[in-house]
Amino acid sequence: MGSAQADTKASGEFARDMRYIPTRITADGRDGYPVEADRYRLIIARACPWANRAAIVRRLLGLEPVLSMGICGPVHDERSWTFDLDPSGVDPVLRIPRLRDAYLARDPDYPLGITVPAIVDVPSGQVVTNDFPTMTIDLSTEWVRYHRDGAPDLYPESLREEIDEVSELVFTDVNNGVYRCGFASSQGAYEQAYDRLFARLDWLEDRLTRRRYLVGDTITEADVRLFTTLVRFDAVYHGHFKCNRNKLTEMPALWAYTRDLFQTPGFGDTIDFAQIKEHYYVVHTGINPTQIVPKGPDPSGWLTPHHRAELGGRPFGEGTPPGPPPRDERVPSLK
Structure with missing residues (x-):
């Protein structure tokens, strides 16, 4: 999850900080962010296994036409993932050089790690969520009307x-x-x-x-x-x-x-x-x-x-x- 939110206990055990932005993008828009075509941008890094999940689910469900994807480079500093793979090092849709900018647009005092995957609301430039476990479930269950013909059911109700x-x-x-x-x-x-x-x-x-x-x-x-x-x-x-x-x-x-x-x-x-x-x-x-x-x-x-x-x-x-x-x-x- 790049720039992983983590700490080390006194015992020397690695402890991942699992505090993420819990806002959800849902069909009914109950958190203020309804599912809409062309409104949101998924930000990933090819290197990150947690972001890779979202990229795979987006592919399998055929959401590419309605949910654009920005790709950060593989190397980041202590501040943020960067868009160094893009011309001039700026994301062509969000017009920012660092993913950190979208987090700070939502909360100027954002205290946690700048992680991928993240979904950004393009009109406001603000991160909506970086809650990676919920994100892929919502792509399967909340974005159904935009799934491609023949999309698999990755989270069938009988097996959940x-x-x-x-x-x-x-x-x-x-x-x-x-x-x-x-x-x-x-x-x-x-x-x-x-x-x-x-x-x-x-x-x-x-x-x-x-x-x-x-x-x-x-x-x-x-x-x-x-x-x-x-x-x-x-x-x-x-x-x-x-x-x-x-x-x-x-x-x-x-x-x-x-x-x-x-x-x-x-x-x-x-x-x-x-x-x-x-x-x-x-x-x-x-x-x-x-x-x-x-x-x-x-x-x-x-x-x-x-x-x-x-x-x-x-x-x-x-x-x-x-x-x-x-x-x-x-x-x-x-x-």
Whole structure:
């Protein structure tokens, strides 16, 4: 979530600050922000796994024509994510050089981290929300009238309780678990986080040996949330965050599962490994003071056969895959 809101406990344990702007964009506009086409701009960074969730869900649901997307560069300073990928370093829609400007437009005394993903109200230039867990659920449930024909149901009502239960385990032990390893400041805190992470990965390996997707027989919100950590595992978390019991490529079911999703339209076409590596290895100078970015691993394995279709399942349920991403949102193809 870049510029992560975090603290370190006396025990050396990393503690993520989960205070976000809770305002929601809803069909009935009860928080003052009704769902509208062309009113809002989703701000992400390719590097950030939390922002990656929103980018994937937007793609799968086909919201590109009604919800524009701005992309920050992979490296930021202590103040803010910046739009250094854009001409003159200014977002072409919001006309600001730093995401911080949209936060301060909403609250000049905003005291918390400047995080992505964030959704900005374009007319006012103010951040509406950066509450990443709720954001993707709302894209699925509140933006329904703008979903593309054939959009999948990523949060089916009959499976919501199980999706929420699995997602909470994945968040605690895996999504946030890799950060609890990487930013631990004591040996004991690190080892505790490490053990929890790999115990949960073993649990997921067993679960996904027998089934194609985490919950039900189609892609759901739970898969999106797990994918964004797993796709970064070997490139970043294994070495940089010391999550090195084994690589993702050494866990057969999880490696095949993540390749299956990577090769599914809407997933791999949001991933830029160069930006992912640059962010972690350059920004986290407390962990990597030389700021040297590793040359590997070789990404070509992501395109190898996964054979997951043999487990059954229908990726999009009764729906269809999304079309190609807009030209200005394409990521470099793997060699």
